[in-house]
Amino acid sequence: MHRLILIPCLLAVAVSAGSALAQKKGRPSPQAVDKLVEDGFKTAAPDWKVRLVQDETQKACTASRNEPAEAGAAAIRRREKATIKYPEDGNLLGDWKKGEALAQSGYGWRYTDYPPRQANGGNCYACHQLDKKELSYGTLGPSLAEYGKIRKFAEPAVKFVYEHIYNPQASQPCGNMPRFGTSGFLTMDQIKDIVAYVMSPDSPVNK
Template sequence: MKTTTILLSAGAVIVLGACAAGSQMGAGFPSADQAVASSFQNMQPGWDKRLVQDDTQKACSVAREKPSKAEAERIEKMNQAMKVVYPASGKLVGDWKKGEAIAQNGYGLRVGDNDPKRQTGGNCYACHQIQMKELSYGTLGPSLHHFGKLRGNTPAIQKYAYDKIYNAQAFTACTNMPRFGHNGVLSPDQIADLVGLLMDPDSPVNQ
């Protein structure tokens, strides 16, 4: 009986403490957004902008990544209207070997990735199977093995692959795939190299 009394008393203290803390929120305490923003220290200039959601991110947060059909169509149309920047050369299929290096590279946009001289990557293996010999790969996204072999290498498919990497939200609302081009994670030439990885007959993707 004594043990029960002690436990109940401790629980009461915890509840009362929580109520007291709750009553003080807004009176000198930072908001959740302020607390998160202040926790990022010694970041590169511009990192604070990543804490502000754009309209697509806000919509997907509200929908918890499962928007209604109407909302999904609205998000996709909104992103389809956004500008896609293509390589200055006009070529959408780049060097697959460079593309392989980009797919393997996970550097960029992580806390601590502060070297502006270091090339960012797509970290594609975190979500996709790309070639058969790869022993470790993610399954969040579909397998990309034999991508070009199965779909062909027409200009339309090349543009589809480029645009999908550039801004996946234009195709699938609230997808987990980053908007690599839209958010400036990868340059147009880097995206073209990834298209080369997917399309080139000599690429390990199509072996």
């Protein structure tokens, strides 16, 4: 999710870089943009600064403009899959009602969320249709309406949803969905609750 917040910031920074740091063609150089972003984070809380440092996967995605060649994509899948942790009792389904609240909450890691006053949310609705009764939702990701029902609530689908929320890049290298579990943004229990919201027969997503 922080990627979503960073993108507008980066754009604003890139635009405001303007003439002072512009290259010949009128575009700011990558170094100038990096410097402005770093300057912008000077007063930020220390735990924000880690966001300026790309991990290996982010570097590979940047270098390939999110289109890694097959060998690179396979390396990303392998590396990201290895970060996924599973509940010890093997139960991937939590409480769909709690999951519903989380799926609709965009709280967490925004400037106004410091110091944190409530749990982070999954912000799923910002990119996906879920409950068909919901009027407002984003379309960056595919519709998840009836996602569980269409897949007959099958166990492999439950596992896929858990893994995709925990770390979508394990199956979709350089995709646009945040790595909620691996980044530490959501806890394992929160992820289980959201899996139940997507995959439980009682959930409004599957009505």
